Amino acid sequence: MTIPLRGAPLLRDPRFNKGTAFTLEERESLGLLGLLPEGVDTLENQVRRAFTQLAEKNSNLGKYIYLSSLQDNNETLFYKVLRSAPAELLPLVYTPTVGEACERYGHIMRRARGLYVPITRKGHVRELLRNWPVTDVRFIVVTNGNRILGLGDLGANGMAIPIGKLALYTACGGVPPELALPVLIDCGTDNAKLLNDPLYLGLRRPRPSAEELDEFVEEFVEAVKEVFPRCCIQFEDWAGIDAMRLLERYRDRACCFNDDIQGTAAVALAGLMGATRITGTPLAQQRVLFLGAGSAGLGIAGLLTQAMVLDGLSLDQARSQIAFFDVHGLIESTRTDLHAFQKPYAHAHAPTTDFVEAIEAIRPTAIVGVSTVARAFDRRVIEAMAKVNARPIIFPYSNPTSRSECTAEEAYQWSQGRAVFASGSPFPPVRYEDKTFVPGQGNNVYIFPAIGMAVYATQATRVTDEMFIAAARGVAEQVTQAELDVGLIYPPQSVLLQTELFAATRVAEIIYDRGLTRMPRPDDLEGLIRAHAYVPEYRSIP
The missing domain is CATH 1.20.1370.30 (Hemocyanin, N-terminal domain)
Structure with missing residues (x-):
């Protein structure tokens, strides 16, 4: 060296x-x-x-x-x-602790890390990218700080998110750290508390219009493609409507993905796949009701329908088994306030603004919380799910812990120990009667590092939804029967690196099957993945 x-x-x-x-x-x-x-x-x-x-x-x-x-x-x-x-340590480096770190980032920062790209430098993004000392960047995680976890607009304080995400790329997925670049696109903030904070380190201006934002993001994406031609861009913690729009704009033009949409979808899908091994009901027969109809929920629904189609359903059949409930009530066919991406899930149901009534009418096998509304899955909700299911699937996925729709203890207690539970933030084991349950954490860390390692090892040119389905299957396949017996539907985080490398191999199979790389297919895909994995050991210096 x-x-x-x-x-x-x-x-x-x-x-x-x-x-x-x-x-x-x-x-x-x-x-x-x-x-x-x-x-x-x-x-x-x-x-x-x-x-x-x-x-x-x-x-x-x-x-x-x-x-x-x-x-x-x-x-x-x-x-x-x-x-x-x-x-x-992962809960300290990322969720839930990173939420508090973002809220106080301007107060706790010791040393600048990553690249700050302010909208005031429009026309000069290439110059900023070339200031980075590494010339072969393979991964950029980029946020504009507009929707940090469930905490809202945190402006430049959101830089803690790309930093944390890329640390997990390396720690959990084996991607070499020198290939990773955290980026904050600073567009200002509408958070008055930050604007009045003398220690806030971002631009002190209101956020731009969607048109101005899109122009700047276009310059950024094109600059990345020119300066770092083998780079994959991960969009992270953008406002929901921006996230959906930008993903659709760039998914076929650049090697990119949105973790809040696709990563969250894949980890939820992996959880449902694991849950089916406990309930005995196949994925294609699941009926899922979402609380929250933003980018995360729609992303899960989109990937879930694709997986159901692969299992034999038509697209219309798959969509008919998925429903949404938002701040205005059940999304149903008489609603006139829906976005285009919500309309495929607006089925013919009686209108209601009561989530329990929606459960009683739809009789879902699973409820998924992506609302960021703390305790929204109250006792009435859990008991309603337990009434219509022998093993109700309860997934409060909102982060951080303070925004979780319910706790593990609440889900197990109110369902008489019958819930199949996973959450977005970690919860400790729960004792109910004579059994101890180990709640799983539906953390995107099971997915995006595996996607990253597969993209890196194969030099993939695009990231597709089918790759996320493959990653979800790879994660679900590794849950043992002993883990299922205590309610765990994700592999334990103590073996996270092995989980990621296995899932990355499943993703690499799709990359080569679909011709998404210019690299020749090796005889041993698992060997290819492991050969590229970073090992944190000191190297001798001659």
Whole structure:
């Protein structure tokens, strides 16, 4: 390995810094003598020290700040730490802790990370991209901060989301960290609290019109294609109507996807596939009622209908088994306030503004919460689902935890232990009578790193919905019977890397089957995926 830096600048570069693990020979050849204590650490000993320091932090936000500083100082150590205890640390790096980090980002930021692309630099986006020190970027996660988790418009504070997402690409999917670029398109904010905060670091201006936003995004996408021609763009946490519009505009023009729409859809689909192994009802016979009819819910419905069609239903049959309930009530055929993308699910039902009445009329096998309305799945709702199902499927997927439609304990208690449960944020195990249930977390982390690794290893030119269905099947296939017996419908996060690499192989099969790469198909797809996976280990320096 050739290192372009020496001395103190080397210790400040997280890509190459080993800290106290530089050998005595490396210290002498790289001008580091005197800049480090004389003791030489192993990476394993540095991991032990990091966990000791982490344990001394008395809040999850404090632990988030510590891990962020570690990432800014030593990438190899950071990813080694994450890989050592993923179930424990991923909630600190991403949901739910990242929600609090976004709300306070201007107050807690120690060091700028990623690339900020303000709309005031229109006409100069290529120049900004070329300022990034890596010339072969393969993945960009980009947000404009307009709909961060369930927290709304957080403007430039939303940069914590792309940073966190790309950390998971590496920790959970094996994508090398140097290939990843977090981007914040700063279009201002309509959040008055932020505009009045002297520590807010974004543009202090109202958000632009849809037309002005679209013009700037067009420049951004075309600039990425020119500057980083092998790059895949992940749109993240855009306002729902913008998210749908931009995905439709670019999905066939660029290698891109929207995680809130397609990633959320795939992880929900994986959950439903897992749930069918408990309920015994095939996917094609599921009836699903969504609370919330925005981009996340419509994305899940779209992918679910495609999967049902692959299982033998017609598109109309599949859509007839999916219904939506929004702030104005049940979406049904007499409603005149619907967007075009909602109308395929406006079926002939009696109007109602009572979610329980909708359950009693439709008799869904599953309810999916994508509303960001805390406790919307109250006792009446859970009991209504338990009345019409022997094993009701209850998925409160809204993030963060404070916006979850119900807790795991509520779902199990109110259903007399019969619920098949998964949520967007983590919940601890629940004891009901003589049984302990382990709730699953329907986290997109099961999906997008697998998509990323498959795209990277195969050099895919496009990302399709069929690839997300393949990823969902790959995740669901790995749930063991012992895990199903305690109610777990996702593989445990302790084996997340293995889960992702297996799912990535399933995605790669689709990429090659559909001719979505110019690379020749290898004999061993699993070997191809594993050969490309990043391993957080120090390399010796000649």
